[in-house]
Amino acid sequence: MTMHAPAVLEKIACLRLSAGALYRLGVAARSVAAIVGGYVLAALVTMLLSVSLPMARSEAVMTATLLSFAIYTCVVMWVFATRSALRAWLGLLIPAAVIAAILQSMDALSWSLA
Amino acid sequence: MKEGFRQSMAWLHTWSGLLVCWILLLVFCAGTASYYRNEITLWMQPELHGAAASQASTEEAAKVAQKAMEERATGATRWFISLPGERNPAMQLGWSKPSQPGEKKRGRRGNFHSEKADPATGEVLSKPRETRGGEFLYRLHFDLHYMSAIWGRWIVGFCAMFMFVSIISGIVTHKRIFKDLFTFRPKKGQRSWLDAHNVTAVLALPYHIMITYTGLVTLMFLYMPSGATAAYKGDQDAFFAEAFPGRSGDSKPAGVAAPLTPIAPLVRQAEQHWGGKVERISVNHPGDANATISLTRAGGRDMSSKQPSMEFDGVSGKLLSTDGNAQPGAAATQGVMVGLHVAHFGGPLLRALFFLSGLAGCAMVATGALLWAVKTRQKQAKALAAGKRASFGLRLVEALNIGAIAGIPIAFGAYFWANRLLPVALEERSKEEIACFFGAWALAAIIAQLRPSRAMWRMQLAVGAFLLAALPVLNVFTTNSHLGVTLFLGRGPAAVAAFDLVVLALGLGLAYAAFKLKPLPVKAAKSTPAAKPATTMEAA
Numbered sequence: 001m002t003m004h005a006p007a008v009l010e011k012i013a014c015l016r017l018s019a020g021a022l023y024r025l026g027v028a029a030r031s032v033a034a035i036v037g038g039y040v041l042a043a044l045v046t047m048l049l050s051v052s053l054p055m056a057r058s059e060a061v062m063t064a065t066l067l068s069f070a071i072y073t074c075v076v077m078w079v080f081a082t083r084s085a086l087r088a089w090l091g092l093l094i095p096a097a098v099i100a101a102i103l104q105s106m107d108a109l110s111w112s113l114a
Numbered sequence: 115m116k117e118g119f120r121q122s123m124a125w126l127h128t129w130s131g132l133l134v135c136w137i138l139l140l141v142f143c144a145g146t147a148s149y150y151r152n153e154i155t156l157w158m159q160p161e162l163h164g165a166a167a168s169q170a171s172t173e174e175a176a177k178v179a180q181k182a183m184e185e186r187a188t189g190a191t192r193w194f195i196s197l198p199g200e201r202n203p204a205m206q207l208g209w210s211k212p213s214q215p216g217e218k219k220r221g222r223r224g225n226f227h228s229e230k231a232d233p234a235t236g237e238v239l240s241k242p243r244e245t246r247g248g249e250f251l252y253r254l255h256f257d258l259h260y261m262s263a264i265w266g267r268w269i270v271g272f273c274a275m276f277m278f279v280s281i282i283s284g285i286v287t288h289k290r291i292f293k294d295l296f297t298f299r300p301k302k303g304q305r306s307w308l309d310a311h312n313v314t315a316v317l318a319l320p321y322h323i324m325i326t327y328t329g330l331v332t333l334m335f336l337y338m339p340s341g342a343t344a345a346y347k348g349d350q351d352a353f354f355a356e357a358f359p360g361r362s363g364d365s366k367p368a369g370v371a372a373p374l375t376p377i378a379p380l381v382r383q384a385e386q387h388w389g390g391k392v393e394r395i396s397v398n399h400p401g402d403a404n405a406t407i408s409l410t411r412a413g414g415r416d417m418s419s420k421q422p423s424m425e426f427d428g429v430s431g432k433l434l435s436t437d438g439n440a441q442p443g444a445a446a447t448q449g450v451m452v453g454l455h456v457a458h459f460g461g462p463l464l465r466a467l468f469f470l471s472g473l474a475g476c477a478m479v480a481t482g483a484l485l486w487a488v489k490t491r492q493k494q495a496k497a498l499a500a501g502k503r504a505s506f507g508l509r510l511v512e513a514l515n516i517g518a519i520a521g522i523p524i525a526f527g528a529y530f531w532a533n534r535l536l537p538v539a540l541e542e543r544s545k546e547e548i549a550c551f552f553g554a555w556a557l558a559a560i561i562a563q564l565r566p567s568r569a570m571w572r573m574q575l576a577v578g579a580f581l582l583a584a585l586p587v588l589n590v591f592t593t594n595s596h597l598g599v600t601l602f603l604g605r606g607p608a609a610v611a612a613f614d615l616v617v618l619a620l621g622l623g624l625a626y627a628a629f630k631l632k633p634l635p636v637k638a639a640k641s642t643p644a645a646k647p648a649t650t651m652e653a654a
Contacts (some may be wrong), residue, residue, distance in 0.1 A: 057346070062444035066448060076281065077286070
């Protein structure tokens with residue numbers, strides 16, 4: 001349960017945090033990213049698919065919602081597989097922001113937040 | 115976070131599994147039992163065992179039911195009739211009446227009355243004792259208890275998501291998934307538990323993946339409403355109306371009396387159209403000029419949970435609409451996924467296979483939890499040998515393991531015992547039965563916290579074994595439909611005999627587990643808490 005990379009050791013010295021505390025902080029950051037961030041990203045992808053899949057509206061919603069839990073699962077696994085917690089957060093926030101912007105431009109976001 | 119992909123997935127598998135495993139075990143046990151919820155309910159109403167309903171065709175039964183309803187359900191605004199079918203020889207008559215002014219409304223179901231009737235004569239079958247039977251276990255499986263259903267569903271959904279992540283990361287981390295299926299090294303402590311976990315998980319892996327994902331799908335518009343709100347600009351009802359047509363809203367009564375058309379010819383017409391039996395009849399505003407009759411086909415013909423239905427004018431008998439004959443792709447997919455989860459399509463053999471797979475799921479969850487405890491205890495072996503106490507986390511997990519793995523069979527046993535032993539005329543009897551379920555479980559879990567030891571495992575497993583295995587014996591003293599009658603004299607009902615045999619087998623499995631946990635020689639007793647072969651865990 002310890003980290004060996006030299007870069008990490010430098011960070012520890014820098015922040016004056018023990019390796020154990022840093023590790024725990026990383027796990028906590030990833031857990032929040034996976035559970036909350038993962039849900040938000042999965043929900044946004046579901047919305048995007050629901051409004052853009054080339055099929056009848058109710059069918060698109062059905063297809064997107066059926067897929068949503070698989071998307072969520074992939075996001076969670078990626079969050080814990082990637083190199084650092086920072087990358088995990090960036091990897092969630094950037095696509096989430098892009099999708100939100102697309103949805104906003106399609107006038108499909110404001111309704112969902114209401 | 116760890117060096118490699120596989121290691122980080124192993125970490126994810128461990129923790130996403132461990133954190134929710136005790137709730138999952140309850141959900142899995144109750145869900146597995148729910149495959150037989152009709153049979154469990156029948157077992158819990160011994161008053162109905164003798165009154166085997168006479169055989170009648172659906173058409174005759176519809177005629178009898180209509181006559182009975184016109185006599186007994188005067189003033190009702192809706193009728194619900196369940197015709198006899200393969201798993202249910204009696205028919206169910208239900209109706210709701212508008213609440214009288216000044217009368218307190220009793221929840222969503224309002225003034226709903228329901229009774230079981232003989233399909234040939236329409237007479238009410240002897241009133242059974244008040245119990246929620248298998249319905250309680252079914253609801254417990256996704257609503258939990260002692261909290262609002264919506265909270266329960268979110269908690270179960272959260273745990274199911276953890277479980278799905280755990281299953282997929284568990285597969286990814288697994289190097290030799292096929293080979294491990296044939297590997298079992300008994301009596302080797304940690305290694306045995308690993309093998310048992312692998313075998314129970316991999317053997318029924320398609321089932322585990324299917325049941326977890328389709329479980330999420332059954333409530334997917336609760337968990338993931340964003341797609342529908344985005345595409346329908348916040349109007350979810352519009353989505354439901356479009357995606358699930360045919361769920362016509364409540365029509366208004368005309369206020370003009372008109373006799374209801376005979377239902378039996380409509381049943382014949384629908385059965386000819388479908389080539390299958392009608393199962394449910396519901397009538398809106400019977401006796402009114404605006405009455406409608408809707409017929410739903412019996413399940414068991416295809417995998418989808420959605421059965422086609424037909425709606426008729428209640429006065430003229432004219433066909434108003436048919437629906438569900440052809441569904442678009444995605445909606446049909448969802449119907450099949452929900453259908454797979456509830457498994458109403460299966461015959462007896464397939465249902466038994468699902469039940470066994472469900473038990474394997476229980477065993478997978480239980481062995482996973484035990485594996486964590488055994489592994490962690492080994493990591494702390496040096497400190498423990500030096501006389502230090504086990505870490506807080508380890509003690510907590512070990513105690514929760516006893517409370518859940520050995521405690522849940524005790525809770526189930528107590529529920530069935532309460533059904534037989536509580537006075538039949540007791541007030542709020544069904545609530546008392548449920549209180550026994552949770553009371554027994556709480557007691558087992560609390561005692562386990564005091565001393566989570568090998569002796570505690572043994573004691574609780576033995577109690578669970580006794581409660582389950584002795585149920586057929588209890589039946590001899592409390593009912594007239596014990597194994598001697600149902601099995602040896604062959605009088606049935608077969609479902610009651612099967613229930614007795616299954617709890618007997620589960621009880622013997624637990625007893626075997628308790629027996630294998632015989633006290634170790636003093637020296638070795640400290641090392642591993644348990645080393646039972648996997649087969650016995652099937653029972654937990």
